[in-house]
Amino acid sequence: MIINWPEKFARKGHELFLSGLPIALHCHHYNMNLQKTLESSLGSDGTLLLYQAAEESSYAGFTSFLQHHPKINTTKSKLELASTSYQYCGLGIINFTQIEPEGGRIVSPHSHHVTGWLAKFGKRETPGCFFSRGWIAGALAVIYDKHIGYYRVDELQCKMTLARECVFEVVIA
Numbered sequence: 001m002i003i004n005w006p007e008k009f010a011r012k013g014h015e016l017f018l019s020g021l022p023i024a025l026h027c028h029h030y031n032m033n034l035q036k037t038l039e040s041s042l043g044s045d046g047t048l049l050l051y052q053a054a055e056e057s058s059y060a061g062f063t064s065f066l067q068h069h070p071k072i073n074t075t076k077s078k079l080e081l082a083s084t085s086y087q088y089c090g091l092g093i094i095n096f097t098q099i100e101p102e103g104g105r106i107v108s109p110h111s112h113h114v115t116g117w118l119a120k121f122g123k124r125e126t127p128g129c130f131f132s133r134g135w136i137a138g139a140l141a142v143i144y145d146k147h148i149g150y151y152r153v154d155e156l157q158c159k160m161t162l163a164r165e166c167v168f169e170v171v172i173a
């Protein structure tokens with residue numbers, strides 16, 4: 001099935017919608033400064049806030065998207081949709097080939113957050129893709145018909161620390 005992405009975006013005045021849900025578009029300056037501010041002021045509570053916000057938004061977005069596309073009804077096609085929408089929204093490239101309902105591993109060779117963080121702040125000492133972790137957790141909960149918070153996604157290695165790629169581990173929380 002081919003999705004006509006430009007058709008899925010709708011503009012009403014200054015508001016932008018993706019498959020019926022209002023969305024916000026921000027450049028890396030906004031997104032990285034938001035992450036830096038949350039992390040430096042609140043520590044792990046701040047990064048958890050990023051994770052949970054991304055999880056909630058991807059859960060709601062994916063639920064809505066699949067309701068509008070009932071023909072996307074196999075796990076494989078839903079995972080492909082997740083990968084495609086991640087890329088189409090400018091978030092990066094993500095590979096869902098090693099994932100099952102019990103969890104697994106997800107690899108991302110390129111991402112908006114990695115490029116943005118390295119450009120603005122340089123190398124990190126610890127993994128920093130909190131948004132991507134939450135986004136994955138929310139999308140997988142929809143794909144495998146679980147409740148939000150069902151999965152916990154950790155990052156085993158991260159390009160922000162100059163690893164070759166970001167590697168995420170998914171387990172049942």
Ligand SMILES: [Zn+2]
Pocket residue numbers: 114127128129155157158159160166167
């Ligand atoms: Zn990373």
